[in-house]
Amino acid sequence: xxxxxQSPGTLSLSPGERAxxxxxxxxxxxxxxxxxxxxxxxxxxxxxxxxxxSRATAIPDRFxxxxxxxxxxxxxxxxxPEDFAVYYCQQYGTSPPTFGQGTKVEIK
Amino acid sequence: QVQLVQSGAEVKKPGAxxxxxxxxxxYPFISYGITWLxxxxxxxxxxxxxxxxxxxxTIYAQTLQGRxxxxxxxxxxxxxxxxxxxxxxxxxxxxxxxxxxxxxAPGHTPFDYWGQGTLVTVSS
Numbered sequence: 001x002x003x004x005x006q007s008p009g010t011l012s013l014s015p016g017e018r019a020x021x022x023x024x025x026x027x028x029x030x031x032x033x034x035x036x037x038x039x040x041x042x043x044x045x046x047x048x049x050x051x052x053x054s055r056a057t058a059i060p061d062r063f064x065x066x067x068x069x070x071x072x073x074x075x076x077x078x079x080x081p082e083d084f085a086v087y088y089c090q091q092y093g094t095s096p097p098t099f100g101q102g103t104k105v106e107i108k
Numbered sequence: 109q110v111q112l113v114q115s116g117a118e119v120k121k122p123g124a125x126x127x128x129x130x131x132x133x134x135y136p137f138i139s140y141g142i143t144w145l146x147x148x149x150x151x152x153x154x155x156x157x158x159x160x161x162x163x164x165x166t167i168y169a170q171t172l173q174g175r176x177x178x179x180x181x182x183x184x185x186x187x188x189x190x191x192x193x194x195x196x197x198x199x200x201x202x203x204x205x206x207x208x209x210x211x212x213a214p215g216h217t218p219f220d221y222w223g224q225g226t227l228v229t230v231s232s
Contacts, residue, residue, distance in 0.1 A: 035218035044203055044222035045153065056208075056220060088153060095215040096169055099153040 002026055002091050006100035012108040019076040021103045023089035028069045030093025036065055036074045037088045039102075045088060049074065079105070110134040112204050112223035119229045120194050127190040128226045130204030137185035138162045141207040141214055144178060144189045146200040147225075156202070158214040159187060167214050194230045201225040 003026040013019055023034070032052040037045035047056040049065035052072065062077040076083055084107050089100040115129040130142065144156040157168040159178040166178050177190045187204055203226075205219035 033216065044205075044225055045219075046222075047208070047218055047220050050208060050218045090153075090218060092216050092218055095167075096155045097215050098155070101152045 001096055002029065002094050002098050004089050004091060004098055004100035006087075006089060006103045008103060009101075010104045010106060012106050013079055014108045015079050015081055017079050019074075019079055019083070019105055021074040021076075021087055021089075021105075023067075023072040023074070023100050025070040025072075025091060027094075029072075029091045032068075033091055033093030034065070034067065034072050035090045035092065036063075037090065038083075038085045039088065040085045048087075076105075110206065110221045112206065112221055114202075114204060114223040114226045117227040117229070119231065121232055122195055122230055124194050124230075125190060125192045126194060126228050127188055128202050128204075128228070130187040130189070130223050132161075132185045132187070132206070135206075137180075138182055140210045141217075142178075142180070142187040143205050143207060143215075143219055144176075144187075145203045145205060145219075147203070148197070148200040151200075153203075154200075155215070156189065158207075160214070161187065165214075191228075194228075196230050199228065199230045201227050 005024045007022045034052045036049040039045040053065040064075050086102045086104045111133045113131045138161045143158045159166045175192045179188045204223040206221040207217045208220040209217040
């Protein structure tokens with residue numbers, strides 16, 4: 001199965017700053033089958049980005065995705081207070097679908 | 109609006125079985141697959157398996173070694189996931205989630221709506 005490695009493990013930033021989260025795959029992700037989720041404590045994950053750069057319904061445009069092959073990035077252009085959470089990448093091009101271990105974005 | 113509502117928390121002893129339900133509303137149930145995932149305490153997400161709400165076809169994670177069974181009841185728009193021979197490392201929050209794209213092969217689509225999660229604790 002494809003192993004996804006996210007970095008950094010924790011990102012300490014202030015509201016208004018730019019966040020850049022990385023997701024690296026152990027082998028090339030088929031097609032554009034890469035998604036990003038946000039999870040807050042005690043809640044289910046929420047789909048943010050799918051197909052590398054397509055925003056899910058009602059996701060604000062400060063969230064953007066990019067990348068190809070084995071290297072992918074989620075960028076939050078200006079952090080809002082509600083953006084501090086854990087973010088997971090997921091590949092769904094090769095079965096079984098797999099997730100990264102997460103990046104926590106915390107308030108500095 | 110689309111909702112997936114799961115059954116409540118469970119505490120089980122090792123070797124027992126658990127059955128988690130996931131009631132869907134707000135969309136045509138048989139038009140989308142349902143995926144089950146789990147998240148151990150403080151850990152990431154693991155794919156457990158998938159069921160077609162249309163015809164009941166299933167795919168399971170090999171790591172479960174045949175211990176899981178997924179079913180649906182289309183009359184109540186409810187999906188079920190049963191896990192047998194429970195072990196302590198099955199302790200996790202179990203989620204059901206709807207496939208984003210019903211036209212994609214199982215496991216080849218992300219998940220756009222999630223249940224609230226069901227904590228299953230396995231402890232002697």
